Amino acid sequence: MQQSDHIKLGKELDLFVQSDVVGRGLPLLTPKGATLKRILRRFIEDEEIKRGYEYTDTPVMAKSELYKISGHLEHYKDSMFIFGVRPSTNSGQAEEMVLRPMTCPHQFIIYKSRRRSYRELPIKYAEIASLFRNEQTGEMHGLIRIRQFTLADAHIICMPDQLEKEFENVVDLIQYVMKCLGLTDYWYRFSKWDPKNKEKYIDNPKSWDESQKAMKKILDKMKLKYDEAENEAAFYGPKLDIQMKNVFGKEDTIFTVQIDFALPERFDMWYEGADGKKHRPMVIHRSSIGALERTMAMLIEHYQGAFPVWLSPVQIKVVPVSEKSNTYGNKILEKLNETGPCLPAGRFRCEIDSSNETLSKKILNVQKEKIPYILVVGEKEEKDRLVAVRSRVGDEGQMKLEEFIEKIQKEISDKK
Numbered sequence: 001m002q003q004s005d006h007i008k009l010g011k012e013l014d015l016f017v018q019s020d021v022v023g024r025g026l027p028l029l030t031p032k033g034a035t036l037k038r039i040l041r042r043f044i045e046d047e048e049i050k051r052g053y054e055y056t057d058t059p060v061m062a063k064s065e066l067y068k069i070s071g072h073l074e075h076y077k078d079s080m081f082i083f084g085v086r087p088s089t090n091s092g093q094a095e096e097m098v099l100r101p102m103t104c105p106h107q108f109i110i111y112k113s114r115r116r117s118y119r120e121l122p123i124k125y126a127e128i129a130s131l132f133r134n135e136q137t138g139e140m141h142g143l144i145r146i147r148q149f150t151l152a153d154a155h156i157i158c159m160p161d162q163l164e165k166e167f168e169n170v171v172d173l174i175q176y177v178m179k180c181l182g183l184t185d186y187w188y189r190f191s192k193w194d195p196k197n198k199e200k201y202i203d204n205p206k207s208w209d210e211s212q213k214a215m216k217k218i219l220d221k222m223k224l225k226y227d228e229a230e231n232e233a234a235f236y237g238p239k240l241d242i243q244m245k246n247v248f249g250k251e252d253t254i255f256t257v258q259i260d261f262a263l264p265e266r267f268d269m270w271y272e273g274a275d276g277k278k279h280r281p282m283v284i285h286r287s288s289i290g291a292l293e294r295t296m297a298m299l300i301e302h303y304q305g306a307f308p309v310w311l312s313p314v315q316i317k318v319v320p321v322s323e324k325s326n327t328y329g330n331k332i333l334e335k336l337n338e339t340g341p342c343l344p345a346g347r348f349r350c351e352i353d354s355s356n357e358t359l360s361k362k363i364l365n366v367q368k369e370k371i372p373y374i375l376v377v378g379e380k381e382e383k384d385r386l387v388a389v390r391s392r393v394g395d396e397g398q399m400k401l402e403e404f405i406e407k408i409q410k411e412i413s414d415k416k
């Protein structure tokens with residue numbers, strides 16, 4: 001069967017819109033699309049907090065000075081939005097501001113805000129961060145290549161002897177996330193620098209040599225199968241990329257893990273060791289569920305819009321057989337709304353179709369929307385206090401509402 005891409009499906013299923021007047025690469029999520037994004041965000045926040053991450057909340061912009069320190073201005077300038085703030089009447093000087101392309105410099109400033117002891121490490125700062133990239137107009141594509149995106153970002157600041165364990169923990173988290181999302185068609189890529197490309201990378205061959213060796217050693221020890229790619233590293237360090245293909249067969253990186261020996265030095269980060277002396281920490285940059293928009297695109301294409309129940313923007317549609325049953329239908333809806341909490345996104349997401357369309361038309365509409373469950377209610381169901389359940393598989397017969405709730409709750413918690 002011909003697979004649709006996420007732009008076509010996104011329109012059909014009312015998940016996002018694109019507008020020339022807003023600009024290219026700036027998709028607008030509708031309530032349903034925003035619901036899907038919220039589910040992913042809550043899921044990953046809960047999971048990361050469980051795994052010892054601490055959440056920060058930092059500004060989406062900073063003075064360009066910050067990005068001078070990090071090296072972004074030198075190696076990443078073409079991809080950044082740089083603008084001036086109106087001059088203050090006193091000094092008459094305009095400050096140059098940057099919409100952040102990455103979260104790292106902001107979180108490093110928090111790390112540096114006080115003395116750190118080796119006892120505190122590893123520190124794992126996470127943030128669901130809005131980031132900005134000035135992509136070329138021709139490169140923009142749906143939710144995959146965009147100018148503003150939301151990265152489930154984190155930086156693990158650790159001692160050298162903690163690096164291996166922390167790296168393994170990150171890969172374990174990524175594998176868990178992929179399993180929950182039902183995405184199995186992915187592979188690993190070890191992305192290295194190119195010593196000849198002076199413009200793209202921080203020029204410190206010794207630190208590149210060390211960080212690449214460290215990463216290769218960990219990957220081999222973990223027995224991960226990976227491809228190697230030259231000239232695909234971040235400007236500050238090598239990456240382990242998690243690669244997938246979209247419906248057109250185009251390869252994309254969806255998550256990355258990076259080992260960084262360079263930025264701790266540039267930011268003069270240190271901790272006090274057991275010996276009372278100053279030591280340089282190492283940093284792992286990583287995304288766990290990637291840029292939420294890009295992950296949404298992959299999910300939309302993978303499931304062709306028919307998401308598992310836990311990810312469905314609408315999980316249940318109550319369909320009264322005729323207007324006579326609207327009151328009973330609304331009672332069922334009320335009961336569903338009272339049930340919860342139902343993790344990871346609060347209560348059931350349910351709607352009712354109380355229009356005067358025929359039953360078959362109403363059911364056809366729900367099927368087009370790819371909602372996993374339909375509860376048909378008529379006079380007979382009302383008399384017996386039942387609901388008639390229809391899923392994507394077909395007719396599942398009549399049952400008590402409590403029975404249905406138990407069944408769907410289990411499906412949600414199992415992430416089936």
Ligand SMILES: [Zn+2]
Nearest residue numbers: 102103104285
């Ligand atoms: Zn980073």
